[in-house]
Amino acid sequence: MSQDEPRNDVVIAGRYRLGKRLGRGGMGTVWQAADELLGRAVAVKELHVGEGREATGALREARTVAQIKHPHVVVVHDVVEDDGRPYIVMELVEGGSLADRLGADGPLDAGETARVGLALLGALSAAHDRGVLHRDVKPANVLMEAGTGRVVLTDFGIARLAGSTTISETGAFVGSPEYTSPERMQGATAGPASDLWSLGALLCAALTGESPFHRDSLGGVLHAVVYDEIRPPVQAGPLTPLIRGLLERDPGRRLGVAQAQRLLSAYVTTGSLPLVDRAPGPTRPAGPAPTPPAPAGYSPTEHVTAAAGTARGPGSRTRLRAELVAALAVAAVVGAVAATALLPERTGGGGQVSAQGGRSTGPSPGPSTSAPQSPAAPPSGGATATATTTVTAPAPVAPAHPVSGKPAPAGYRFVADPDGFGLAVPQGYRRTTDDQRVFYVSADGAIRIGIKVTAAPPGGPLAAMRQSDENGPSNNPGYRDSSIVPTTHDGLPAALWEFTWNGFTAAEGPRHTFDLCWDQNGRMYDVWVSAPVGRLTQARGHFDAALDSFVPVG
Structure with missing residues (x-):
């Protein structure tokens, strides 16, 4: 049979x-x-x-x-x-699933999508009130009752009480990656907000026919969820603010059930969406404050890479995606990608590095008496405690990418740096250096793009980043939420490191760092971006632009 x-x-x-x-x-x-x-x-x-x-x-x-x-x-x-x-x-619900309907009849219009979304919000609210997370909200688990149009959320088969993780006891991934929230990709415990992310992805699928995170490989899906720029489909029209709110990577800032219900109810009844009230996010500083010299007694080696110049290599987002595929045993990748959800600040790139290319095991050097007077140049994280120097001469500006010939993205400019590389940096960012690293810094000093180029150390990028991670607590007060992902850049071995820490001052508040390093032609390239937690969207964009455009010279 x-x-x-x-x-x-x-x-x-x-x-x-x-x-x-x-x-x-x-x-x-x-x-x-x-x-x-x-x-x-x-x-x-x-x-x-x-x-x-x-x-x-x-x-x-x-x-x-x-x-x-x-x-x-x-x-x-x-x-x-x-x-x-x-x-x-x-x-027994007579009728097919939302996935069946999308496959047979094509995408829904905004009005029908809103009706489906409102029904599912009611279902999720009822489940969450009982402490149950669905954890697999997707079109295949939404039934459309024939004749009545009733929307039914089903298949609570992987539902768990709030507080469970995404990895089962056997190490298997639980859920559908294209509809899984970034925090669950980390393997971390997830709350009701994780179901709301899935609903946001489902609404996009209803409008277009597929998840916005659909890719050709599982690694690509994971990277898309955690890193790629999120662009609600043009079909969303007036629902765009709602979808943006649901697809907020920070679960603390994601729209809640009550907010989303209010918005969709208004749209269903009036055809328009009221202003979005964002869920309160983590406490942020009132505004970006200039970063003064580090206080005496410690040397927060911002972006310190453990391997000799663990250069976080410029890698395109597409390449990083591919790298995640190679690094993927689902459970391993899920854990590795964990830190990416918060995109923590890394001390990777300019790290304390020994002359041999390994990370210095000695104490972090204290701030130099000639520490920069501008927040643009953070304290040195190099192997030797040499004074930080600000370079006033700007790098030559290239009108187009030196390899592809493409113009710089809007709001950016290409620079041909005298230290042997080129990349796109935001307009208005100025160049500074210390004895080991090059920085491009925002006018207010809050966001820093760092680059370091050194001889390739023994052990490669992954070993370098792991050593940096070990030294993170001593180099960065409040070091936390770190993760290291083995990956590739342009087909070369690479490592992605992220972390968060307390920042230079209480006024500035916590910072996050994104850091990628890789080996190429006997050199290790390290590229990172560091920013206050309240400006992560900007920082992620700058990080992607730097990696996508980076070109070694010489």
């Missing part, structure tokens, strides 16, 4: 006779069935779990889901166990 043929000879729990198979996913197989006790058609989901504690846990979680009563949540009639295998008995 084929898997799709009716299984009329199978009766579970003494009352549910299985019929044809309706669908199959990673977490279970769904059968149409007849409840012989009550004489009604039902859907029965056979869970793909093990025995013992795993099966018991699945049943317990299914019973919790059964307590959710909402018109847009599939009704769970029963939770049973038969021959050691758990089953969930649900209402």
